[in-house]
Amino acid sequence: MLVRRVMRRLRLLLRKSWVEGEMDEEMRFHLEMEVEANIRKGMPPPEARRKALTCFGGVERYKEESRDERGGRVLDDMVQDLRFSLRKFRRSPGFALVILLTLALGIGANSAIFTLVDAILLRPLPFPDPDQLVQVHQTAPERGSFQGSLSLPDGRDWGERSRMVAALGVYSTMPSGLIHTGGSQAAEVVTAYVSGGFFPALATPALHGRTLLPAEEEGDNRVVVLSHGYWLREMGGDPSVVGQTMDMEGIAFRVVGVMPPDFGFPEPRVEVWTFLTVIDPASIPLHLRQVRFLDAVARLGPGVELLEAQAELSVIAQGVEEEFAEGTPAVVGARLVPLREALVGDARQTLLVLLGAVGLILVIACANVANLLLAKGLGRGQEMALRAALGAGRARLFRQLLTESLVLSLLGGSFGLLLAFLSVKVFVGRGSDLLPRTWEVGMGWEILLFTLVISLGTGLVFGLLPALSGSESDPVRGIRQGPSRGSTAGGQQRIRQALLSAQVAVAVVLVVGAGLMVRSLASLQDVDPGFQPEGLLGVTVSLSDTRFREQDQYMGAYHALMERYRQIPTVQGVASIRYLPMRGSGEQAVYTVPGQVPPPEGQEPPVWLLQVSADLFQVMGFPLLSGRTFSPDDRVGSPWVGVVNQTLAREAFGTDRPTGRSLSVWGNEVQVIGVVGDVRQESLRDSPRATIYLHQEQVPRSAMTFVLRTAGNPIQLATEARQVVSELEPDQAVSAIESVEEVVTGSTARSQFITFLLGCFALLAFVLAGVGIYGVVAFLVARQLHEIGIRLALGATPWEAMTLVLRKGLMPVFLGLGSGVLLALPLSQVLRGLLFQVGNSDPMTYVGGTVLLMGAALAATFVPARRAMRGNPGNLLRQGQG
């Protein structure tokens, strides 16, 4: 029955002209029969025809009613409305373009941000059964440590003893990777060092060959698995490399497999995976249980809950500690975090803030478009009235207006999708390291669906008000009053003012949010890093441990390199440091002050150690506040000396001049010989940490960064600096050459990124709100021309006339500004974690943002208001009547 009816309706729709013809014929037949009957009754033919027609009534109206009854009407109308809408837009292209642009920007911004949210927050991780994967931490509550790392023996014991964990692996990318020595030039490859449980835990099968087997970890462990990207780039994507060998650090490593393209764990930049056990214990004693710096990932057994496994691992952790601890065992435990959460980290907040911002943009866009349509609808009052008079029902008018809105929103959505596609592409190309999982970003059907849904939703929201008020037409009043004054104008005016207020309020929220981020970024960039990064080039070299077993061997190589660098004419100074600022805090340790009561064990204050050359402070511009720097006598074997930073001097000794006192670190007594000013070593955001600088001749390290000071652009030196290394040490690799200034500014990249996006959104909101205000005021002026004309004619000054308009136009703006500030106060709390040295209720920003918007409102109001002021009363009166 239903099917038949639907089929019939479709047939009706498709054979429309035929059906219409039938209807015409039937009605004509009826009339003719009537005429004949009348003639039979004895009327003259013209009279008979007239009588029949009067009797029959409005043919068209009955036809219309018959069409309603025939069914299939909704479909039929839709096609008609669609055609009509498109024709209308063609007739006023400017109006349609403004609306489409507004919608494209509003919807496009949402689709773009949703694409990121989808890839980073929503999609499951690219591993089999990803919900069973967890990141594992060791906790030591007494020491306030809840995110602790594991050691290689910890990882092995935990994995073996646990029944709830199917596999547990530890891993690290280390500061430096293996050096590929097989090719023409030695190159460092980005290496992830893993334990045997790593691949079984992740459970992603290799694309070619196999992954690393737990059984290989000891013994014949010189095997590597290649990333898909590295394999394509370096091996030309040849599957036969599996089974062949690669020279790493002069030793042959066997290639056992190639991973699939979407495998990028722990970091997408990793090029090869190998065992932690290939690392020489002389350089990093990984076999020691207290060497805890490895991250851990585990796969929970089927059906095992995170909390159950955490409880079990905590017991195991404590058991291991009691079994192996030297001295009194500490209280330890385990903490498990879903891997997805661990990977996404604080990007969640960034993304949700951005999603909120684009949501607000869409609200403004809706309000704006609704206002434009209302204005247009008012001009169409007469058209609507005419349609109503011709027999269109209210529902029919409503449907027509809503169809127009939906056509607009779907068209806008399509453009928006295009915009989103382009902007996401640009983002992935440029800012991929600003957020996690960006290598997974792509546009799938979810994005299409999302865009479709918000487009339709948007169309309904902005279309409903104009459709409701537009379809309310009272034919008689509508036609009589003409186009300039619609019948429901009073109500509409209130709706439009409310929309305007809402729009301004939301714009305030966005402008304030962006303002806070800008202020925060400015104060972040104003932070004094504590040294002069301009003109510095950093050259990071790690001399391979296998060739330079002895300290004096690699120190000799360093000295030779430094000497060559000094000979470059444009180089004004050369020094070296373990980690550049923003590239590492140093080696973490704890200290005690001999002669002071030591704090209880496990509660010693932390300190960070950085090895430097004697002239580093002078070359990088660390201010030496007191004492001296290192001398050639401070070398291996002589008593340890250290330069401390101001934070440590004050913390440990309560003075800026502690020269001659000493600290105990790693069981060594370190005599303080000088104090330097605080340097932001970790990041610009974090306050300086207690740091001891040690002489690299006394505590040597095989990986160092040379710092070259030049007068010009340091990057111009990069090629020469790299050549020096390949000339003197052809087997060794330069792992990074970078401008130190760029390292410092680059450390604020994430803040810049969010600030930039929020700034764009605020600008968009600002422009849209401006357009909205202009539209409403222009409309008010147009409506009041008549009244203004009368007032002017009766002797009101132009200024008084303008005040009249301004008052009505600005009232909703002020209302919006006020409620915007009230709205922004609680909403801006979501920014708290992202802000630096700026409170979320920073008065300057609120005042600034409000004043800015008020300025825009005044400007947008002034233009139409001036029209009212300038006109001569006669003209105004005539126009007003129009």
Add this chain to the structure above:
Amino acid sequence: MGKGKPDLLHGTLDLLILRSLSQNAMHGWAISKYIQHISEAVLEVNQGSLYPALYRLEDRGWITAEWGTTDTGRRAKIYSLTKQGRKQLAKEESQWEAFSLAVNRILGTA
């Protein structure tokens, strides 16, 4: 609709059309004349409501239409009752009887 003639009760037009067609297949004009004639000119069917009603009944599947020729040799759309229409007619007739009985009781004529 002329003065002094009762307005058709809402919904009764369907019943009247179905009833008319239960005797013979007819075209639209004939239906209106038939109702007028049988009711002795008391009930006059407005053409404006007749055709929408016919389309509605057709859409519900109670009547079908076919093009045929009248006795005078004219092409006309002829409506006839379907099986479902017959069932519907029986239903509406019993409803009407119940209704008119109730009204008559109130008026005290039954």
